[in-house]
Amino acid sequence: MTRTSPAVDRAGPEPLDADAAISIRGLVKRYGDFAAVDGVDLDIRRGEIFALLGPNGAGKTTTVEICEGYRDRDAGEVRVLGTDPADGGRAWKAQLGIVLQSNSGESQLTVRETVASRAHLYADPRDPDEVLELVGLTEKAGARGRSLSGGQRRRLDVALGIVGRPTLLFLDEPTTGFDPEARRQFWSLIRSLRELGTTMLLTTHYLDEAEALADRVGVIARGRLVEVAVPAALGGRESAPAVVSWTEHGVRRSEATATPTALVGELAARFPGEVPDLAVARPTLEDVYLAMIGDGDGDGDGDAANADRTEGELQ
């Protein structure tokens, strides 16, 4: 196992960042003996889209719900827009938009009435019809909430999250259950919100979603933040050695190297014609992610499996 998972951006003993949208130090949340969140440090800058990536049960939702003020914590410090979520009052909540992991309940109100009634809770809400336009629910404005499809309900949740003109928007697995087209539409919605300056904390277990949307990605596994990086650099992906593989004397061979071009040249000289089954691969985001969230066992065959999977993508 050549790839290690350096804990980049671990703020450690640094003080809380008062200017950050979210600043977390040493966050711990236990359920009985189980530490769902086990010492997380994180700063999310204003205006950025931050994706928290991790498998189910890794501590994503717990971390987010502590930031939203839904859960208390056992240790550590948290500031969200400069306020401790445990003390957040009306004025603080008015700056947040929250899209919870589960859909909000079935209502007898129409889609427009639901959004309008939510707008009544805020000082300076967006126009409900504009919000429906933004999430693509204009045609469903007169429909009752329960008649919506799963994807439409999720978009209604997002509409409810943004109607109050939030400074900070939490999106907890917003696209789970979406078909590919609905996800693309949702992504463009998120990008247009970014244009409006909204800071977003997004949790997802879709790698392509994190890569497409996020300025930075944090990978959380077993309650710990394993790494924080821009998507392209996650897991040292930028500088990771390439794996060159070929077949020689009927045996599949592969070699990890920082200078794949030189190795390919060498191989070209060694073989009379084409190098048999030549492939050069770099780890995909999925490869580095799976390596990061793995718990140590099964890592040994990681490289071989990765090389197999990415074969043919000559880079």
Place this chain on the structure above:
Amino acid sequence: MTTSVDRAVELPSVLAVSRSRAQVELKEFFRQREAVVFTVLLPVLLLTVFGAVLDYDIGSGVTFVQYFMAGIIAAGILGASLQNMAISIATERSDGTLKALAGTPMPKSAFFVGKVVQVLAVTLLIIGVLLLIGVVFYGIDLPSGGEWLTFAWVTVLGAAACTLLGIAVSSLAKNGRSASATVTPFALVLQFISGVFFLFSSLPQWMQTVAAIFPLKWMGQGLRSVFLPDALAASEPAGSWELGRVALVLAAWCVVGLVLCVATFRWQDR
């Protein structure tokens, strides 16, 4: 990049949000067919059926329908408040509606104002329809003069106690369905032993004693003072309407209900 830092507008007042919540609650109730049928039409149906069948004389030239009027109104208030609150809030807690609201700047008090407005509206509707049917089809004598005042305070105090108890009970249930499964039979039994369907004085002593613990018996008794001639007060357990005790017991249940609400209310599932 535009930020919303300068858009420091004041949050809407508690009154404005309460008004908005009241509108939401009214729409939620009256658009839900099962709730309307169960809460409003069931008492109406019972009055129609019982009124047609049980029109015997209970003394002093008064028919059972006149007696039943007081009981069915008390039962209607119970349905509009205790049963309605227990089921609807348990549903909203289990389906995430309450959790979503708790994450907004909604003043918590506005939520409860909305619920109270819903209970009052449903209660008034039930009473109105029951009185109308009673007068048109069964020749019920309407209250007169000071009896209206008694009618009003028994209704308000009874509805308040039962609303608070309903909110408290909702915290015990896992979801709306389980709340309904517990509260509905309980309410039915309470109606049988509290003098709604039968003359309270004809019930066995132990049943009367059990019924006297709960608010419904006292609501029915208070309302009988409104609908029955004073001559029939003699057949009450104490030989009088005991209006002072009615007020005291209902007020005590308000206090108990409020304490339970404050101690148990949750905005999200455990």
